[in-house]
Amino acid sequence: MKLFTATDRYIARLVFVPMLSVFVLAASLLVLDKMLKLFDFVATQGGPVSVVFKMLANLLPEYASLAIPLGLLLGILFAFRKLAMSSELDVMRAVGLSYTRLLRVPYMFAIVLAALNLLIVSYLQPLSRYYYEQLQFELRSGALGASIRVGEFNSLQDRTALRVDASRDEGRDLRGIFARIQTGNGQVMVISAREGRFFANRESPDTVILRLTDGQIVQDGPTIASPRVLSFASHDLPIDLPKIEQFRQRGDADKEYFLPELLRIGWSETSSPELRNQTQASLNYRLVEVVMMFLLPLLAVALAVPPKRSTSALGIFLSIILVVAYHKVNQYGQDVAALGRVDPVLALWGPFAVFAAMIVWMYWRIAYVPGGQPIGALETGFAKISRSMRKLFARKALRDEPVAATVSEAHHAV
Template sequence: MFSFIPSIDRYIFRLVIVPMLGVFVLAASLLVLDKMLRLFDFVATEGGPVGVVFKMLASLVPEYASLAIPLGLLLGILLAFRKLATSSELDVMRAVGLSYMRLLRVPFIITLILAALNVALVFYIQPVSRYYYEQLEFELRSGALGASIKVGEFNTIADRMALRIEESSDEGRRLSGIFARVADDDGQVLAISAREGNFLATSDSPDTIILRLSDGIIVQDTPGSTPRVLSFSKQDLPIDLPALEEFRSRGDAEREYILPELLRMGWSENAPQAVRDASQASFNYRLVEVVIMLLMPLLALALAIPPKRSSSALGVFVSIVMVVAYHKVNEYGQAVAALGRADPVIALWLPFAVFAALILWMYHRVAHVPGGQPIGALESAFAKLSKSVGKLFKGRRRASPVAEEGIADTDVRDHSRPAMAGG
């Protein structure tokens, strides 16, 4: 089916795609797992259902994917060309006349596809999913997800009822150890205790639910009369739900704006200056994060080729540090530009220009300078450090048997002297 694609391109594609997908899945999984622990703790504290955790995590996947895609692309290309370099296949390809730009044809095609995907994520999908995450968090705090009644605590409902549930099982469908205190406008107070109960929805009024109680006692205390005690096997207790505050509309923060909204708010003369600054900063930040992906193949190639007769993986470490540092610089530039302290072009595109110039210089050193190594000084220092550490540990391993042997000889001589003197 793909016979029209040159075999060298298919080979490079296989080398790139496997580590790229692996790094992408690993990075996204680490970010999701770190957030999952905090969300489980938050949902447990608020008393919400467990299923909302996975909904909130799913809404954060686009945000994490926009960070994991550039990192996976960079490391996928870097590890592929590092394998070619350490196995001397890259030297053979260069010897038969294949230039580095020809070998980067497939990585650049993959980069364009992932850049287009990242544009859709950061300008459209991520803002909407972030708003959905904020909405879930609001509903969880307000009790709209069924988290307003906490087990083992007294809960106040509509300012006239106090309810306490000792235990809850079967995902809240079966309640036990129920106590309720209900007061009305006439001063009458009902103290109700029941062995079991469950909540039922009503079709007549969505703002009212029924708490059906089983095997309980009602103590009715009316002002001016003797309290009465009643027992029951089944009793329905209507509960008026508190009015839930509606969640805000999307667009409270600039990160919730999609691309047309950013362009409209950022360059509108009628918008407040603070909104314009924040929108322009967010637009430029998202744009530089996407554009820098187009230089990832050149950076990966420059750091993938170790010195001759060396299998150093220092380039992998340097690539991660460079990408993470550049991302943090962009975040700082966005924050400064959003406050109106700097122009977004200077705060975001100046670091981009510096980083792009550094990448182009590193690629030029590898591709056009014989024996050029963009991180040659770091490679030499790393090699010397590795040799020093290796010698240090090797010396310690050699010193330990000698010391033990010396102790053993001393023990033998000390025990042998009394025997000779007695002879």
């Protein structure tokens, strides 16, 4: 007996293409939404553009944990909807293939993707979250060389004021430079240059060299009778780097703990009650999000098959609402449980039990009740609303038609 029949391979092709497309589309939309905010944040901090893409890369595991279930659900839903619309599903049912048998391949996808999602939420997501926070810290502290803002006076080590008119090559190539340096004995040195470029100082890692080209130096002070003016073709100006505070160790927040660490901290007698609540809430949240993926194939089939002689897409719309709403309910349950107001098991596994019971009932209706439609009432209401809207637009078009005809006749008469 073959493990995969021709029907299984056919269903696998129908599921894989929309599943991958939905995953890429959902992840791209989430990334694009965050990209605009990151560009604004990095521009405000004066950082290089490359930091934006590093921060987005560290956000991908977090977005993937939502995009993977959504892609799995819609991939299976689109596949079975195509089978139903083309009457192929009726033929498969007629030859003895039940819904449970047809779900063999979708459940193989679900098992693989659930294991991948468990790996993401257990290890990759905590690490990427920590590195994302580290990039934010380094950007604010200037450790990324992001302290030179164009068109503004930048204070360096409280003794140097630097202003540039333009910047290229991620802040390393500067144009229109003006610097005011407070030296010892109250002396002041003012430097202007056409352009400049930063270079690393091999002799002293705590300083960088700003090599200036085509400029002037004006030196003045209490001990100088008249200001000294010096023109130069090239001048090296050492600039002290600010003292950068070391970033904290991983584990400051419960989102940065690995799954085994959450187990150890959440049930340790030495942990504070607040820390135990936070870690237990985070642990249950991650697990319930993964376990829910095993119910998504049942939900997809229940919402994929429209009523006979109907092309309604209400099931697609409803599936997206259910998945996103359930995800938000879990986030709210985690926040409430982390505050210690509700037990984490009740706050997260309670909604799961309700959602699972609803999905099992919907699948039982479509699979084992002759002519059963789990969202039949919604389909009927949606059809009535659609007919009413079509009639309304048709009446409006009929009312506007005589006016249009009159305008057309008047135009020809003129």
